[in-house]
Amino acid sequence: MRFSVSKNDPNTVHMNAGGYGTPYFGKILSPGQIDLYPAGRGMRAELTELIKDFAADPAGFSAAQGKLNHSCVYCSKGLTTNESLAVGYGPECAKHYGLPWGKFAPVTKPTRQELVNDEVPF
Numbered sequence: 001m002r003f004s005v006s007k008n009d010p011n012t013v014h015m016n017a018g019g020y021g022t023p024y025f026g027k028i029l030s031p032g033q034i035d036l037y038p039a040g041r042g043m044r045a046e047l048t049e050l051i052k053d054f055a056a057d058p059a060g061f062s063a064a065q066g067k068l069n070h071s072c073v074y075c076s077k078g079l080t081t082n083e084s085l086a087v088g089y090g091p092e093c094a095k096h097y098g099l100p101w102g103k104f105a106p107v108t109k110p111t112r113q114e115l116v117n118d119e120v121p122f
């Protein structure tokens with residue numbers, strides 16, 4: 001799943017399977033409204049869960065998707081450097097959206113699986 005911010009409207013987020021040419025599920029509109037396209041109409045529950053994960057931790061979700069797809073979560077260009085793969089977006093989008101990149105990139109939150117594997121006993 002890829003969430004990408006519309007280039008024409010920063011309040012609209014597009015949802016597709018993984019970049020240009022992959023199934024387009026629909027878009028999240030600024031008032032919190034979801035506009036599902038044919039490929040997404042049978043996936044409302046699954047998409048809702050993914051949207052909740054994205055909303056809870058946009059940076060972590062973006063980083064995970066960028067690593068998974070090796071392409072920028074915002075513009076779909078290929079990610080080729082460790083700095084870009086660490087955050088899930090490239091330097092151009094970082095600059096465009098005012099996001100940290102490179103040596104100032106935030107450390108991503110561990111995944112649930114990593115938390116389970118590294119559980120600290122209390």
Ligand SMILES: [Zn+2]
Pocket residue numbers: 072073074075076077089090092093
């Ligand atoms: Zn980009």
